[in-house]
Amino acid sequence: MNLKTTAPQEAAPERASGEKSTSLQFSGGLGTMIFKIVALAVLDATAVFAIFLAVAKDAVLIASIIGVITLLINVIYLKRGWLPAKYLAPGAVFLLIFQVFVIGYTGYIAFTNYGSGHNSDQDDAIMSLLQTNQQRVPDSASYPVTVLDGADGLALLVQREGQQLVGDSDDPLAPIDPAALGKYTQLNFADLLGRQQEVTSLAVPMSEDPTQGTLRTSDGRTAYQYTSTLVYDKGADTMTDSITGTVYSDTGVGAYTAPDGEQLMPGWSINVGFDNFTRAITDSSIRSSLISVTVWTFVFAFLSVATTFFLGLFLAIVFNDLRMKGRKIYRVISILPYAFPAFLGGLVWAGMLNKDFGFVNQVLFNGASIPWLTDPWLAKFSVLWVNLWLGFPYMFLVCTGALQSIPEELSEAAKIDGAKPFQIFRLIKMPLLLVSVAPLLISSFAFNFNNFNIIYMLTEGGPRLADGAMNVGSTDILISMVYKVAFVGSQRDYGLASAFSIIIFLIVSLIAVISFKQTKALEELN
Numbered sequence: 001m002n003l004k005t006t007a008p009q010e011a012a013p014e015r016a017s018g019e020k021s022t023s024l025q026f027s028g029g030l031g032t033m034i035f036k037i038v039a040l041a042v043l044d045a046t047a048v049f050a051i052f053l054a055v056a057k058d059a060v061l062i063a064s065i066i067g068v069i070t071l072l073i074n075v076i077y078l079k080r081g082w083l084p085a086k087y088l089a090p091g092a093v094f095l096l097i098f099q100v101f102v103i104g105y106t107g108y109i110a111f112t113n114y115g116s117g118h119n120s121d122q123d124d125a126i127m128s129l130l131q132t133n134q135q136r137v138p139d140s141a142s143y144p145v146t147v148l149d150g151a152d153g154l155a156l157l158v159q160r161e162g163q164q165l166v167g168d169s170d171d172p173l174a175p176i177d178p179a180a181l182g183k184y185t186q187l188n189f190a191d192l193l194g195r196q197q198e199v200t201s202l203a204v205p206m207s208e209d210p211t212q213g214t215l216r217t218s219d220g221r222t223a224y225q226y227t228s229t230l231v232y233d234k235g236a237d238t239m240t241d242s243i244t245g246t247v248y249s250d251t252g253v254g255a256y257t258a259p260d261g262e263q264l265m266p267g268w269s270i271n272v273g274f275d276n277f278t279r280a281i282t283d284s285s286i287r288s289s290l291i292s293v294t295v296w297t298f299v300f301a302f303l304s305v306a307t308t309f310f311l312g313l314f315l316a317i318v319f320n321d322l323r324m325k326g327r328k329i330y331r332v333i334s335i336l337p338y339a340f341p342a343f344l345g346g347l348v349w350a351g352m353l354n355k356d357f358g359f360v361n362q363v364l365f366n367g368a369s370i371p372w373l374t375d376p377w378l379a380k381f382s383v384l385w386v387n388l389w390l391g392f393p394y395m396f397l398v399c400t401g402a403l404q405s406i407p408e409e410l411s412e413a414a415k416i417d418g419a420k421p422f423q424i425f426r427l428i429k430m431p432l433l434l435v436s437v438a439p440l441l442i443s444s445f446a447f448n449f450n451n452f453n454i455i456y457m458l459t460e461g462g463p464r465l466a467d468g469a470m471n472v473g474s475t476d477i478l479i480s481m482v483y484k485v486a487f488v489g490s491q492r493d494y495g496l497a498s499a500f501s502i503i504i505f506l507i508v509s510l511i512a513v514i515s516f517k518q519t520k521a522l523e524e525l526n
Contacts, residue, residue: 312395
């Protein structure tokens, strides 16, 4: 009887515990499901927006890729199981966005003429040509206008044929509901004077047809019609200068070109195949600069790795000796440059090495006028010196850790066999050290091959090469040359810069593959 009465009583707590556990699991599962649905909804909404933008830009391939990736992510996270894929998917997506896409897009730009004057499509180029080559129409009717300030900038309010029309630099004149004028602010006389340059440069299209020209005002009160001196023939796809009669046609170079070779700018971006790569090799003005910069890049990367490694190794050996007092203090002092930001270190050293008032000339050399940064050879020495100061702490830390990981029993056994300290280091410690350090030396070479910070912050690539047609200097490496081609000067050639980037990528990849194959021989020592 007791058994019958106690058994249910003992089972009750277990049942309650099971119900509580089930409730917690259900609660956690419901919360996870809600979070998953919300996250996927945000992802899908973003993807749909990106697809619409891509389709609007006629980038159907990119839109398709976005759609496939989004669909795959939804399947992965909504389907039961596939646990490895759920963990790998975020990393794979970030890899595609920040690595594969960037490399792929750079490769795409390398096969185009994208750059100054060629940074849009043909329709935008036509519109720009018609708007930038305008003159006031003789005996043009005057239009009373009011200058308005809106969310998109300045606009003109025009009274024409009993209608109120509003337009700005992007949108042509169109009727507007008087109630909608509340979103604009009318410029008074003082505002017109203060923003005179904006007012006079404002050109509002008369209609969707660009041949009808624009309205412009010089005083903010009266506007006149301006039309282009260029006449576009859509059927023949030509531009005709109404003043000179010169006919410019599309010859396949991304710009309307006259029979004598004169081009109308801006043009538009087109695919040029391997022209950028061919130009980098065959154009003498580019080739000479490219060869000079490439040679210096290899020299700079090799000497940077060699000097920082041997100095770091020397200090690691010295500070690893137990007989040396104050080793911890010396180690802390030695790694201080490593804690200093590289770009800031370059700026500080640029001031210290200044020819006229730098600390080095004024204090260490008693006021001498040594052109550390303006003489080609001294500038190269200065770059190597500053990079040594910034880079040896890293090699010091790496070599210290590698030396301390080598068992002391090996050195003791070699001493018993009669080996001298230098023989122990050369035949035992150094090979074992290279096993762990060699991959880091390869990565350090790749880093210094693209060490933009130290070059640009210290010398900006200068002094400029006297015989170079391109804007490159004696201390420019390939990556800084690419930066100058793409972003410095009035003529920016993104296509050529992207071609250089692909060349750098291939060179570094080839060096890395060869180097890692060579380091496999060292692994046999383990």
